[in-house]
Amino acid sequence: MSATETGVLVIxxxxxxxxxxxxxxxxxxxxxxxxxxxxxxxxxxxxxxxLSRDVFRQWNDGAFREGGRYVTVGAWMHxxxxxxxxxxxxxxxxxxxxxxxxxxxxxxxxxxLVANTLGGRVxxxxxxxxxxxxxxxxxxxDTAGVAEGIAASLKSACEGCxxxxxxPVLGLRHDDVAARMAAVLGLPVGEAVxxxxxxxxxxxxxxxxxxxxxxxxxxxxxxxxxxxxxxxVDVEGVGTVRAKAVVLATGGLAGGGIVFDRAxxxxxxxxxxxxxxxxxxxxPSGASRGADPTAWFAEGSPDGVGVRLDAxxxxxxxxxxxxxxxxxxxxxxxxxxxxGAGLLDALASxxxxxxxAAREAGGG
Amino acid sequence: MAIDLPARRPDCDVLILxxxxxxxxxxxxLTLRGLxxxxxxxxxxxxxxxxxxxxxxxxxxxxxxxxxxxxxxxCLDSGYIQRIAPHMIFRIPFLMPVYGRGAKAQVxxxxxxAFFAVYDQYQPLKRGRRHTRLTADEAVQAVPGLNPxxxxxxxxxxxxxxxxxxxxxxxxxDARERGATILxxxxxxxxxxxxxxVVGARVRDLLTGVASTYTARAVVNATGAWSPITAxxxxxxxxxxxRPGKGIHVVLDRPITDVGVMCNAIDGRQIFIEPxxxxxxxxxxxxxxxxxxxxxPVTTDEVRYLVEGIETVLPxxxxxxxxxxxxxxxxxLYAYGPTEDALSREHEIVDxxxxxxxxxxxxxxxxxxxxxxxxxxxxxxxxxxLGFTARCSTHTxxxxxxxxxxxxxxxxxxxxxxxxAAARLITRHGSRAEAMLSDxxxxxxxxxxxxxxxxxxxxxxxxxxxxxxxxxxxxxxTNLAMGPCGGVECALAAAVxxxxxxxxxxxxxxxxxxxxxxxxxxSRLPAIGVDQARAEGAVDATLRGLGRAVMA
Ligand SMILES: Cc1cc2nc3c(=O)[nH]c(=O)nc-3n(C[C@H](O)[C@H](O)[C@H](O)COP(=O)(O)OP(=O)(O)OC[C@H]3O[C@@H](n4cnc5c(N)ncnc54)[C@H](O)[C@@H]3O)c2cc1C
Ligand SMILES: Cc1cc2nc3c(=O)[nH]c(=O)nc-3n(C[C@H](O)[C@H](O)[C@H](O)COP(=O)(O)OP(=O)(O)OC[C@H]3O[C@@H](n4cnc5c(N)ncnc54)[C@H](O)[C@@H]3O)c2cc1C
Numbered sequence: 001m002s003a004t005e006t007g008v009l010v011i012x013x014x015x016x017x018x019x020x021x022x023x024x025x026x027x028x029x030x031x032x033x034x035x036x037x038x039x040x041x042x043x044x045x046x047x048x049x050x051l052s053r054d055v056f057r058q059w060n061d062g063a064f065r066e067g068g069r070y071v072t073v074g075a076w077m078h079x080x081x082x083x084x085x086x087x088x089x090x091x092x093x094x095x096x097x098x099x100x101x102x103x104x105x106x107x108x109x110x111x112x113l114v115a116n117t118l119g120g121r122v123x124x125x126x127x128x129x130x131x132x133x134x135x136x137x138x139x140x141x142d143t144a145g146v147a148e149g150i151a152a153s154l155k156s157a158c159e160g161c162x163x164x165x166x167x168p169v170l171g172l173r174h175d176d177v178a179a180r181m182a183a184v185l186g187l188p189v190g191e192a193v194x195x196x197x198x199x200x201x202x203x204x205x206x207x208x209x210x211x212x213x214x215x216x217x218x219x220x221x222x223x224x225x226x227x228x229x230x231x232x233v234d235v236e237g238v239g240t241v242r243a244k245a246v247v248l249a250t251g252g253l254a255g256g257g258i259v260f261d262r263a264x265x266x267x268x269x270x271x272x273x274x275x276x277x278x279x280x281x282x283x284p285s286g287a288s289r290g291a292d293p294t295a296w297f298a299e300g301s302p303d304g305v306g307v308r309l310d311a312x313x314x315x316x317x318x319x320x321x322x323x324x325x326x327x328x329x330x331x332x333x334x335x336x337x338x339x340g341a342g343l344l345d346a347l348a349s350x351x352x353x354x355x356x357a358a359r360e361a362g363g364g
Numbered sequence: 365m366a367i368d369l370p371a372r373r374p375d376c377d378v379l380i381l382x383x384x385x386x387x388x389x390x391x392x393x394l395t396l397r398g399l400x401x402x403x404x405x406x407x408x409x410x411x412x413x414x415x416x417x418x419x420x421x422x423x424x425x426x427x428x429x430x431x432x433x434x435x436x437x438x439c440l441d442s443g444y445i446q447r448i449a450p451h452m453i454f455r456i457p458f459l460m461p462v463y464g465r466g467a468k469a470q471v472x473x474x475x476x477x478a479f480f481a482v483y484d485q486y487q488p489l490k491r492g493r494r495h496t497r498l499t500a501d502e503a504v505q506a507v508p509g510l511n512p513x514x515x516x517x518x519x520x521x522x523x524x525x526x527x528x529x530x531x532x533x534x535x536x537x538d539a540r541e542r543g544a545t546i547l548x549x550x551x552x553x554x555x556x557x558x559x560x561x562v563v564g565a566r567v568r569d570l571l572t573g574v575a576s577t578y579t580a581r582a583v584v585n586a587t588g589a590w591s592p593i594t595a596x597x598x599x600x601x602x603x604x605x606x607r608p609g610k611g612i613h614v615v616l617d618r619p620i621t622d623v624g625v626m627c628n629a630i631d632g633r634q635i636f637i638e639p640x641x642x643x644x645x646x647x648x649x650x651x652x653x654x655x656x657x658x659x660x661p662v663t664t665d666e667v668r669y670l671v672e673g674i675e676t677v678l679p680x681x682x683x684x685x686x687x688x689x690x691x692x693x694x695x696x697l698y699a700y701g702p703t704e705d706a707l708s709r710e711h712e713i714v715d716x717x718x719x720x721x722x723x724x725x726x727x728x729x730x731x732x733x734x735x736x737x738x739x740x741x742x743x744x745x746x747x748x749x750l751g752f753t754a755r756c757s758t759h760t761x762x763x764x765x766x767x768x769x770x771x772x773x774x775x776x777x778x779x780x781x782x783x784x785a786a787a788r789l790i791t792r793h794g795s796r797a798e799a800m801l802s803d804x805x806x807x808x809x810x811x812x813x814x815x816x817x818x819x820x821x822x823x824x825x826x827x828x829x830x831x832x833x834x835x836x837x838x839x840x841x842t843n844l845a846m847g848p849c850g851g852v853e854c855a856l857a858a859a860v861x862x863x864x865x866x867x868x869x870x871x872x873x874x875x876x877x878x879x880x881x882x883x884x885x886x887s888r889l890p891a892i893g894v895d896q897a898r899a900e901g902a903v904d905a906t907l908r909g910l911g912r913a914v915m916a
Binding site: 040043107253259292 | 807853858863869889892900901906
């Protein structure tokens with residue numbers, strides 16, 4: 001197989017990789033993105049961490065607490081990265097009664113509990129789909145007319161309320177369910193944040209994917225950065241790609257960019273891994289004695305572990321100062337991230353790395 | 365200390381300290397004999413050795429050559445436990461492989477064979493099967509994946525297993541339903557002695573911080589490895605000695621073998637792997653411990669020691685996913701006195717009259733397998749001292765749910781749950797599963813934890829009927845969150861249900877869910893491997909979503 005040439009090669013198609021590809025493309029580079037399926041971006045709860053750190057913090061320490069704020073998100077969107085936030089409901093800004101909608105068979109949604117702590121009122125819809133999981137329920141809400149019908153049946157119960165809070169079921173395939181319900185009810189409709197993998201997370205992943213420009217070539221397969229001084233990447237089942245710059249956006253432990261196998265390793269480019277405070281000691285793979293994971297956790301959460309960058313977004317070497325190579329950049333969870341880093345941090349760092357890589361590719 | 369003793373009837377006849385199998389077993393026995401009992405447990409029922417043992421109701425083969433009467437009584441009691449809790453007990457066939465060649469291996473195999481031929485005589489007492497002797501080929505057939513290299517032969521051995529936490533809860537529930545008061549998260553802070561006689565204890569509810577005093581005619585220290593500390597609460601420092609031996613288990617995500625296998629660890633100690641419900645246990649270690657018994661650490665060292673040992677007989681243990689560890693301290697008797705009473709080798713009842721505290725007793729040692737017998741002996745002593753003459757009936761009266769074992773398929777069809785969920789529910793609750801599902805209605809049959817599985821009605825029951833006060837208590841009673849997800853999928857759902865019962869705010873619901881997820885992580889941390897490490901990112905994300913700031 002002959003080698004393919006590209007300006008910027010992005011490895012990893014999560015939030016960081018997509019943002020990097022977009023930024024590099026917008027900066028004028030020819031971009032190829034190679035990825036495996038899965039990764040953290042596909043598994044989130046759709047929580048908007050850092051949409052505004054403030055909002056998140058309020059949610060974080062207040063959750064449902066009296067006087068606290070409870071941020072609910074419909075279609076997952078970020079004001080600067082994306083177009084709009086059509087159904088973000090900040091409960092703290094609701095003056096008047098909040099109608100909390102019951103979902104009878106779901107074990108982790110207790111409208112009574114939420115309403116009690118928020119000072120809202122429990123309302124029940126007629127013909128609400130009977131489901132055990134939020135995903136199952138969301139599929140039913142996707143069906144044309146169902147959400148509108150439920151909204152109509154809620155109308156009289158919501159009389160006098162200022163806003164309606166739904167469990168996280170507002171559509172799996174569609175992003176406009178909250179808006180459709182709001183139109184029928186004539187009230188803002190928000191959606192409580194659920195757990196990982198719940199419908200808002202699925203919609204968030206879709207919103208991120210939409211961010212990838214059509215002009216970017218996408219390859220599927222496992223990428224390995226070849227040893228040696230050149231920006232050459234082998235893609236399993238595809239062949240060799242030669243690039244002017246490479247962005248490593250392979251994710252953390254969840255994405256597969258970092259692997260714990262008696263020691264923590266970065267497995268795509270084989271570059272040094274760091275915790276937030278120090279370099280991880282490497283151990284030969286297969287050794288029966290090696291790093292003690294308890295010690296590693298004592299230093300912080302596992303998602304903080306990753307490669308270190310210099311100010312120009314380049315991956316640095318074991319000396320903690322020099323870049324591994326002029327052409328190797330990184331972004332997202334594969335890097336040492338601050339505590340609480342999430343989707344938006346991945347997008348932001350992806351954008352920085354993509355711009356830097358495009359500069360390198362353009363100048364080379 | 366002197367207290368104002370009101371001239372009134374004491375709050376109870378017997379105050380029991382400690383909610384392990386011995387404390388709860390005694391509470392049940394005394395209640396059945398008509399005594400009024402209060403039991404206080406500092407953590408939760410089965411928090412200590414009883415909930416973290418290997419769970420073997422064995423017939424005491426190791427006493428076979430020296431004290432066959434102990435083997436006999438152990439087998440007999442194993443039979444009684446089957447009678448009173450048929451739903452809980454499950455058969456564990458074990459294989460003891462013999463490796464090596466030539467005369468030495470032959471002698472070893474012959475010795476095992478002869479030994480277990482003698483043990484076979486007692487097996488009928490516990491409905492146990494006779495042992496068999498296998499060639500190397502037969503052994504590999506019996507245990508697929510058994511290391512065939514240098515394998516000479518094997519013998520099989522039949523034992524029974526039980527979930528110790530369920531056993532404690534069943535005993536406590538029966539006592540409670542017959543009038544006893546069972547208080548969890550309530551610690552004895554001081555045992556009150558007046559004029560050489562025990563009069564009660566001052567206790568504190570560790571969740572609310574509220575202290576109270578219970579008066580009693582007798583107090584029993586059934587605090588296992590904690591018992592020397594507990595004795596010191598009544599000024600009896602040094603009067604009670606045990607030698608806490610820490611033991612851990614490694615828990616795999618599924619049974620990688622249907623047959624337990626014994627082998628030797630690197631230091632020659634005997635260790636084993638056993639199928640355990642829908643998981644598998646590797647055990648165990650035995651090390652003197654001086655650590656805080658309320659928070660015993662598990663180390664990477666201990667885990668690797670067990671995995672390395674088991675790997676010699678079952679290499680695929682390396683590929684299995686470890687979902688957690690268990691740890692507890694055995695209340696090993698400090699020194700085995702040179703006594704003719706064979707049972708004192710296992711357990712001992714200390715009457716503290718001679719130490720200036722009449723009416724105070726300490727239960728030392730014991731095994732899960734012999735809890736009923738130990739409780740009976742202790743109840744004989746305590747009841748007689750208080751003038752009660754009723755005889756023990758714990759060997760004939762079924763534990764709650766043990767009267768009848770429903771058919772999983774029928775239960776499944778009737779309540780529209782999976783036969784597997786029904787079967788798991790029945791092992792924990794026997795005939796009570798029916799009422800639980802009927803009361804729970806449609807919402808009750810919803811699955812909360814998919815790996816175990818645990819249904820919504822069981823979570824509610826754990827709180828309402830079995831007295832759980834935290835989400836971790838629910839987990840101990842139901843196995844909730846014990847699987848690979850470590851609570852990521854189910855902790856919040858379960859906390860919502862428990863919160864409805866216990867009046868938690870939504871913030872408390874989230875905090876409880878986060879605490880359980882963190883506790884599960886602590887349990888598996890020393891054993892984390894490639895796959896589990898990959899899943900830890902999701903755990904962090906979940907914790908953050910629950911409002912926990914993950915460590916920076
Ligand atoms: C379960 C879970 C829930 C979360 N919930 C939230 C939330 O609600 N809100 C929030 O803001 N944040 C959340 N986060 C954090 C957030 O998802 C991550 O910070 C972010 O998605 C990281 O994006 P990334 O692009 O760096 O990595 P990833 O999304 O993991 O992407 C890495 C990609 O690289 C691919 N890859 C890896 N190695 C190779 C290779 N050698 N060759 C080719 N491809 C490769 C992977 O397959 C994957 O597709 C959550 C994280 C997890 C794990
Ligand atoms: C690793 C291991 C494996 C084992 N395997 C087996 C086996 O396979 N078969 C078998 O028969 N036996 C086995 N055993 C032994 C068996 O588990 C114990 O002997 C038995 O459970 C002891 O029960 P207990 O009630 O005396 O103690 P525990 O179960 O330890 O209970 C003591 C309780 O007292 C409470 N407590 C402490 N201080 C106070 C206080 N001040 N106030 C109130 N409460 C207090 C504690 O919280 C604890 O719950 C094993 C033990 C271990 C550790």
